[in-house]
Amino acid sequence: MTNTFSDQSAQIGVRVQSAASESTALPRLRRSAELNERLHRLIPGGAHTYAKGDDQFPDGMAPVISRGHGAHVWDVDGNRYVEYGSGLRSVVLGHAHPRVLSAVRAQLDHGANFVRPSVIEAEAAERFLATVPTAEMVKFTKNGSDATTAAVRLARAHTRRSVVAICRDQPFFSTDDWFIGTTQMTAGIPAQSTLSFPYGDLPALSDLLDLHGSDIACLVMEAATVTEPPAGYLEGVRALADHHGCLLVLDEMITGFRWAASGAQGLYGIVPDLSTFGKALGNGFAVSALAGRREIMERGGLRSPDERVFLLSTTHGAETHALAAAMAVMDACVEEGVIARLHQLGDRLRAGVHEVAAAAGVGEQVVVRGRASNLVFATLDHHGNPSQEFRTLFLRELLLGGVLAPSFVVSAALTDSDVDRTVEVVADACAVYRDALEAGGPEKYAGRPVKPVFRRFA
Known part of the structure; x- marks a missing residue:
C-alpha cells in the first residue's frame, strides 16, 4: 500500500504501514488526541454534532480537522485523508469550491x-x-x-x-x-x-x-x-x-x-x-x-x-x-452536471468495493447500500447481523489507509483516482476483516467499539 498522506506529513515523520501486514500501526494523532480532550473540556460531547463525536470513531483515531480542499482534508497532525460524507453530506461540491x-x-x-x-x-x-x-x-x-x-x-x-x-x-x-x-x-x-x-x-x-x-x-x-x-x-x-x-x-x-x-x-x-x-x-x-x-x-x-x-x-x-x-x-x-457526476462516482465506488470484498471472502459482511449519490456501508458479523465491533475494525483500517469514511457518501470533488485509491484501501481492510472473522471476532484488532448516537447513557 502506498502512503496517502501529504508531503507535509512526510516532513514530520508520519508513516502508515499496510493494515493487513501491520495491524498495530497507527497514524500520528498526538495533536488530535490533545485537541479532543480540550474539546471535551469546553464543549458537551466534544463536538457540535453528535455524529461528529469521537465516540463514532475507533479509540484514539478521531482526527481533528485543520483544513479541507476538494475531496481531501488534513488533520492537525498533518495527515491527509480522502474524505467521504463531507460535512455530514453538506459539502456536495467539495471543500472550498x-x-x-x-x-x-x-x-x-x-x-x-x-x-x-x-x-x-x-x-x-x-x-x-x-x-x-x-x-x-x-x-x-x-x-x-x-x-x-x-x-x-x-x-x-x-x-x-x-x-x-x-x-x-x-x-x-x-x-x-x-x-x-x-x-x-x-x-x-x-x-x-x-x-x-x-x-x-x-x-x-x-x-x-x-x-x-x-x-x-x-x-x-x-x-x-x-x-x-x-x-x-x-x-x-x-x-x-x-x-x-x-x-x-x-x-x-x-x-x-x-x-x-x-x-x-x-x-x-x-x-x-x-x-x-x-x-x-x-x-x-x-x-x-x-x-x-x-x-x-x-x-x-x-x-x-x-x-x-x-x-x-x-x-x-x-x-x-x-x-x-x-x-x-x-x-x-x-x-454543471453535478448530480450525474455524483452518481457516476458512487457507481464506480460501489462496484469496486463489491469486487474487492468478494475477492477477500467478506462480500456477505461488507455491504454497500443506497443510491449511488448517497452510499452507506454495513458491517456484518458471522451471522449477518450489524456489528459495531466490525464497524470499528473497518473504520480503523480505512483511517490507516488515509480514508476518512463514516459513510461512502461522495462529493463531486472526488476524482476517479480518489475512488480507485479508496477501493485499494478497502481491499486491505477486507483482508483484515477476513482475518478477524476467522479468529472469531474483531476485538484484538479494533479495541473499544464505536457507539450509536442515540443511547440513554454515555
Whole structure:
C-alpha cells in the first residue's frame, strides 16, 4: 500500500504501514488526541454534532480537522485523508469550491445582515423556486431542525390537529422534542404525541390513519434513503394524506441536490404540501429552507386572513453570504452536471468495493447500500447481523489507509483516482476483516467499539 498522506506529513515523520501486514500501526494523532480532550473540556460531547463525536470513531483515531480542499482534508497532525460524507453530506461540491467562495466573497464586501431584507433574499427565493418548482413559497433559516419543526407547526395550525406521524425507518428529523422524544435520548423531554409508521408499507400507514387520522396533522418522511420507494408507494402516501386531511411533509435534507436538483420530489414526481431542504444547499455554509404551498406558508406571513403562525423569525436566517452560497450551489447543480457526476462516482465506488470484498471472502459482511449519490456501508458479523465491533475494525483500517469514511457518501470533488485509491484501501481492510472473522471476532484488532448516537447513557 502506498502512503496517502501529504508531503507535509512526510516532513514530520508520519508513516502508515499496510493494515493487513501491520495491524498495530497507527497514524500520528498526538495533536488530535490533545485537541479532543480540550474539546471535551469546553464543549458537551466534544463536538457540535453528535455524529461528529469521537465516540463514532475507533479509540484514539478521531482526527481533528485543520483544513479541507476538494475531496481531501488534513488533520492537525498533518495527515491527509480522502474524505467521504463531507460535512455530514453538506459539502456536495467539495471543500472550498471556487464558484461558491467567489459568490460568498462578493457578498461579504456588501455586509452580511441588515435591519431590513436584502435584495439577495428575493433573488435566492426566486432561484430556489425555479429549481424546486413543486413549491410556491420558501423561507430560509440556518439549520434543518428549525425548518422541519416550522413545517410541523404550520401543519398543526393548518389542520387544527396536534399529532405528528413520522417514518420510523429514517434516522433523524429534528433536535426538537416532537422527534427526539421518540429516541432513546428522552431526558428533559415531556411525553410527546408522535406516532410512527414503517417505510414502504402502505397498508400499515392506512391502518394508522384509520385509527388516528382525525388527530394527525402531518406525515413527516424522506421520500427515499437507503432503499428506493416501491412502485406506487409515494403516490399512495400522497393519496392517504389527502383522504385523511393531513399534510405530507417531505424531509429533503439528504435527498435535496443529491437525488436531483429539484430534490426527490422532482425525481419521483410527488408534490408535498411542505418540504425542507438543507445540507447540500449551502455546500457547507449554514442555510436551510422551508418550502411549500402558498396557502399554508402564508399562515406565517402578513397576507392570510387566518390566525397567524410564528414562523422562522431568526436574526441570522437570511445572511447574505449564506444565500449567495445557496445560489451558487443551485446554479452548479443545474449547469454543471453535478448530480450525474455524483452518481457516476458512487457507481464506480460501489462496484469496486463489491469486487474487492468478494475477492477477500467478506462480500456477505461488507455491504454497500443506497443510491449511488448517497452510499452507506454495513458491517456484518458471522451471522449477518450489524456489528459495531466490525464497524470499528473497518473504520480503523480505512483511517490507516488515509480514508476518512463514516459513510461512502461522495462529493463531486472526488476524482476517479480518489475512488480507485479508496477501493485499494478497502481491499486491505477486507483482508483484515477476513482475518478477524476467522479468529472469531474483531476485538484484538479494533479495541473499544464505536457507539450509536442515540443511547440513554454515555
